[in-house]
Amino acid sequence: MAGRSVSGYVDEHVADRLQAVAKTEGRTPASLVGQALSLYVSLPETARTSLRRMETLATPEERDWFRGELVRLLLRADMTLTQRRMADELRDALPPADDEEAIADAALAWERAVES
Known part of the structure; x- marks a missing residue:
């Protein structure tokens, strides 16, 4: 899908950080700016309002706290996605739950694979 160019102004610190x-x-x-804008405009108005208030009213410590909370939320969501993908991949490799012998054999095979 073809994109459209938009322009905006940022201070020197943000521009330097963007480059880095x-x-x-x-x-x-441009790809980073596009990704950031996509996230921002996909948020509901209440979230965008909260972000603007955070920028203008919060202390530096409060902004640091907010960034930390956001990082934790993103990492938790990423872990959930990873767990789902791992479960999807392993589902077909696991023997039926009621076949104790097959489960033991699979465990031994995985153990040998790890040791080698």
Whole structure:
């Protein structure tokens, strides 16, 4: 899908940080800006209002706390996705739950695979 160019202004610190993050991730600054804007505009108005209030009213310590909470939430969501994907991958590799011998054989095979 073709995109559309938009422009905006940021202070020098944000521009420098954007360049550094883009370089570290091997992406373009435009792709990072696009991803950030997609997230922002997908939020409901109440969340966007809260973000704006955080920018203007919160102390630096409160903003640090908020960033920490956001990181924890994102990591928790990522872990949930990882667990779901692992369960999907393992589901077909596991023997039926009522076949004790097959379960023991699979456990031994996995153990040997790890040891080698």
